[in-house]
Amino acid sequence: MAKNKSLLLFSAIALLASCGGGNVGPDSSSADKSTQEQSEAASSSVISNTSEGVSSASSEEAPSVTSSSEEESLTSVTESSSEESSSSESSTEESSSEESSQEIAYTVTANKPGSSIVFTFLEEKESYLPGDVVSFTAKAASSVYEVTSVYYQIDGDTSYLKQFIGHTAEGVYSFPMPEANITLGGETRRLGKIKLSEDHTTITLSEGLDTQTYYSVGQRVNFTVSVDEGYQLSSVKISGYDYDSKEPYSRELSEETGGGYTFVMFSGDVTITAVAAEIPHAAEHDPWANIASDAYYEGKTTYRDGANYTYDIYVGLVMHGNGTLDYYAYAFSSGGGDDGDGDYWALGGYDFRLGGNSANESARRETGDNVEYSLADDLSCLTFTWDSGSRAQTTVVNIGQKGSNGLPGTITIVEHKDNSGYFSVKNLVCSYSIA
Numbered sequence: 001m002a003k004n005k006s007l008l009l010f011s012a013i014a015l016l017a018s019c020g021g022g023n024v025g026p027d028s029s030s031a032d033k034s035t036q037e038q039s040e041a042a043s044s045s046v047i048s049n050t051s052e053g054v055s056s057a058s059s060e061e062a063p064s065v066t067s068s069s070e071e072e073s074l075t076s077v078t079e080s081s082s083e084e085s086s087s088s089e090s091s092t093e094e095s096s097s098e099e100s101s102q103e104i105a106y107t108v109t110a111n112k113p114g115s116s117i118v119f120t121f122l123e124e125k126e127s128y129l130p131g132d133v134v135s136f137t138a139k140a141a142s143s144v145y146e147v148t149s150v151y152y153q154i155d156g157d158t159s160y161l162k163q164f165i166g167h168t169a170e171g172v173y174s175f176p177m178p179e180a181n182i183t184l185g186g187e188t189r190r191l192g193k194i195k196l197s198e199d200h201t202t203i204t205l206s207e208g209l210d211t212q213t214y215y216s217v218g219q220r221v222n223f224t225v226s227v228d229e230g231y232q233l234s235s236v237k238i239s240g241y242d243y244d245s246k247e248p249y250s251r252e253l254s255e256e257t258g259g260g261y262t263f264v265m266f267s268g269d270v271t272i273t274a275v276a277a278e279i280p281h282a283a284e285h286d287p288w289a290n291i292a293s294d295a296y297y298e299g300k301t302t303y304r305d306g307a308n309y310t311y312d313i314y315v316g317l318v319m320h321g322n323g324t325l326d327y328y329a330y331a332f333s334s335g336g337g338d339d340g341d342g343d344y345w346a347l348g349g350y351d352f353r354l355g356g357n358s359a360n361e362s363a364r365r366e367t368g369d370n371v372e373y374s375l376a377d378d379l380s381c382l383t384f385t386w387d388s389g390s391r392a393q394t395t396v397v398n399i400g401q402k403g404s405n406g407l408p409g410t411i412t413i414v415e416h417k418d419n420s421g422y423f424s425v426k427n428l429v430c431s432y433s434i435a
Helices: 002-021 028-050 054-104
Strands: 117-121 133-140 145-154 172-176 182-190 194-199 201-205 220-227 231-242 247-252 261-264 270-278 295-305 309-319 324-333 363-375 381-387 392-399 410-417 424-433
Touching (some): 117 182, 133 145, 133 182, 201 270, 220 231, 220 270, 295 410, 309 424, 324 381
Parallel strands (some): 194 270
Antiparallel strands (some): 117 133, 133 172, 231 247, 231 270, 295 309, 295 424, 309 324, 324 363, 363 381, 381 392, 410 424
16 A cells, blocks of 8 residues: 555656646746646646545555556565575485485495305494494304404405404494495304214213314313223323314323313314223133132242252232232241241242241242233133343243133143242142132
C-alpha cells in the first residue's frame, strides 16, 4: 500500500511540474489559456472529490494489482535464485566432502595367498579413516604352528619397518589406523608333540601331558620310566629336529633326584626313547630267574702247601635270582698256618682269599659280590668275569640237571684261578644247599 501511495505522489509532482512549465512564455493569450485550463481542472477536481473518492479508489486499486504481481514475480525470482544458489552450494559441499573422504580413507591388506596366518576382522570394512580402530584375531594357518607376533607394514615403505601389535587376553589385536595403506603380517613358530619310543619299558608322562597335544617351545615335560620284568634300564634320551636352530639333536637324560626325568620342549616333535637290556638271568631258560631266595652251591677240595700244611678248601656260588651271583671260598687248616697256629693265609690276596684263624675254625671270604653272569645258548653252562685286582678272571660253570624244586642239583666249576696263580680250582662239583 505504501508503494501505491508513493506512485500517486510521484504522479502529482509530475503534473504540477507540467503546469508550472506553461507559465513561461511571451504569449499572454497562452497564459490566459493556461489559467482557464487550470480553472477547468480545478472544477474537475472538485467534481471528482465529491464523488467520495470512487475514481480515486479505482485508480489506486489498479496500480496495487500491478505492483503485487510484480512483487510476487520478484519474490519468486529471488527465491528461485536462492534455491539454485543453495543447491549449488550443497552440491559443491557434497562433491568436496566426497573428494576429501577419498583422499583420507586407507586400506588394510591381509590374508594374502600362502600366508602363514589367517586374520579375521571383527568388522568388515573396505577402508578406514585415520584414527579408526582396526580390530581382528590372528590364527596360524596350520595346526602345527602358533602365532608368536603380529605387525603391520606401511605399503611402499622401503625400510620395511614392522609396527608390532599387542593383543588382549582373549586374543583380539587392535591398533589405530595410520595415514597410509598398510599390510598385516606376523611370525609363527612350530609346535611339537611328545612321542614315545619304548623298548621293554613304559614311559609315563606327568599329569596333564599326552601324546596328542601340540606343545609350545619351553613347555616343561616330566615323566617316569618303568622296566619290564627281567630287564634293566640301559638309557633314556630325547631326540628330534629343532625348527628354530634348523638342526637335529639327541641328548641323554639323567634321572632327577627323587626319581623321574625332565626336559623342555623344542620347536618341533620331541621323541623320548627309553631302552632296557635283558638281564642275563632273566631269559626264560634261566633256572634261577626270579627265585624267592638265594640258592647256595658249594664244593670242597684239598690244597697242600708243601709237605707240612694241608687245607680243606670250600668254594661256592650264591645265586641271587636277579642275574647276579657271589663267588666265595674259605679254607679249613688241618695242619696250621705258616707258624703252626692256623693264622689267616691269603691266596690271591685281593679277590680270592682263603683263611682260617685256628686249626678248628674256618673263615668265609666273599670274593665277588653281585657279579653278572650270562648263560650259554645250549643252557649247558654259565660264565662270569670279575676283577681280581691285577687282571680280569673268567670262570666257567657247567650247569647240572634240574631237581624236583626246578633248580639244578649241582654245578661244576670248570676252572678258576686266583690272581697270584698260586691256587686254582678245576672241575669242582658244587651241590645245591640251603643257606
